[in-house]
Amino acid sequence: MKIWLCAHLSLLFLIQTITTAFSQKLSLKQFPEKQMLQAGVWKDTDGNFINAHGGGILHHQGVYYWFGEIKKGKTWLLPDQKMECYRVPASGISCYSSKDLKNWKFEKIALSATVSDTESDLDTSKVIERPKVIYNQKTKQFVMWMHVDYKDYSYAHAGVAVSDNPAGPYRYLGSVKPNGQDSRDMTIFKDDNGSAYLIHASEDNNTMYINQLSNDYCSVTNQYIRISEGKRREAPAMFKFGKKYYLLTSACTGWSPNAASYAVSDSPLGDWKPMGNPCIGPFSETTFSSQGTFVLPINAKNGKFLFIADRWNKTDLENSRYLWLPMEVKGDIINITWSAKVPD
Numbered sequence: 001m002k003i004w005l006c007a008h009l010s011l012l013f014l015i016q017t018i019t020t021a022f023s024q025k026l027s028l029k030q031f032p033e034k035q036m037l038q039a040g041v042w043k044d045t046d047g048n049f050i051n052a053h054g055g056g057i058l059h060h061q062g063v064y065y066w067f068g069e070i071k072k073g074k075t076w077l078l079p080d081q082k083m084e085c086y087r088v089p090a091s092g093i094s095c096y097s098s099k100d101l102k103n104w105k106f107e108k109i110a111l112s113a114t115v116s117d118t119e120s121d122l123d124t125s126k127v128i129e130r131p132k133v134i135y136n137q138k139t140k141q142f143v144m145w146m147h148v149d150y151k152d153y154s155y156a157h158a159g160v161a162v163s164d165n166p167a168g169p170y171r172y173l174g175s176v177k178p179n180g181q182d183s184r185d186m187t188i189f190k191d192d193n194g195s196a197y198l199i200h201a202s203e204d205n206n207t208m209y210i211n212q213l214s215n216d217y218c219s220v221t222n223q224y225i226r227i228s229e230g231k232r233r234e235a236p237a238m239f240k241f242g243k244k245y246y247l248l249t250s251a252c253t254g255w256s257p258n259a260a261s262y263a264v265s266d267s268p269l270g271d272w273k274p275m276g277n278p279c280i281g282p283f284s285e286t287t288f289s290s291q292g293t294f295v296l297p298i299n300a301k302n303g304k305f306l307f308i309a310d311r312w313n314k315t316d317l318e319n320s321r322y323l324w325l326p327m328e329v330k331g332d333i334i335n336i337t338w339s340a341k342v343p344d
């Protein structure tokens with residue numbers, strides 16, 4: 001009996017050791033080198049490194065315009081912060097264009113940063129993150145929203161800029177605390193009927209807000225809702241499939257990757273149902289070592305989208321990478337799977 005018990009306990013111990021080792025392997029924050037292919041250096045048509053982080057894509061008259069943060073210069077650590085706060089000079093917003101989502105031509109700096117103008121939201125000493133652009137059919141203007149902040153993230157404003165041309169240059173109009181609330185990680189979403197929304201992390205990143213924008217998309221209306229209360233979600237990306245709306249978010253761990261999650265609703269200002277992690281398989285618990293920024297419809301009728309993410313290099317932010325993964329939607333279910341190559 002004693003021998004049997006000993007053997008049984010040893011077997012249990014062995015199983016537990018193997019399981020722990022396996023789950024530790026899967027929870028490693030970094031992908032194995034051979035799986036890094038997709039997240040290698042992406043170059044533009046001039047052979048330069050594409051510098052467009054936390055970005056979004058506008059599809060206009062057959063051309064894709066990719067807007068993103070220009071991260072340039074030495075990364076430094078802001079001392080005495082609650083969270084690990086690595087910073088790099090804010091260098092404005094870049095714009096690249098493409099007809100095939102593969103060959104990207106550098107268009108221009110769509111929104112320039114200012115130097116030694118500490119009063120300006122766009123000063124290089126500040127934070128300019130997560131730019132997104134939509135087109136306003138009525139005003140014939142391209143409208144860009146972005147997160148602007150102080151280097152310690154205590155300003156928490158949403159900035160807005162406009163242009164007559166998709167690639168810019170954009171004219172900065174100023175920034176707001178939407179409906180009086182803090183606004184950090186954000187995105188914008190334009191619905192088929194022309195209504196548009198600003199979605200932003202607020203209340204010290206505890207709660208997500210969805211605000212309807214004005215008709216010209218340049219300000220927020222007082223129509224808004226609070227969702228994911230107390231859930232600490234950020235990096236929002238909203239899209240529509242059929243009659244439903246989907247909101248992908250990350251958890252709140254700074255530049256370090258974590259598990260994505262999503263919610264579904266029948267309308268942008270409706271009742272959002274939490275659904276869980278859309279990523280499948282090994283490394284899904286770190287969104288394949290990345291953080292989402294945008295969802296691009298590819299063949300939206302058939303539920304085919306691109307999940308666009310950043311693989312941050314927190315101690316050398318200029319050398320962060322991009323990760324674009326195939327994403328499939330069926331009913332309420334989103335599946336994002338690992339792919340070593342950029343999806344066709």
Ligand code: GAL
Nearest residue numbers: 054129185234235253254255
């Ligand atoms: C992330 C956020 C990034 C950036 C970073 C700073 O959580 O998604 O856009 O703000 O924090 O630590």
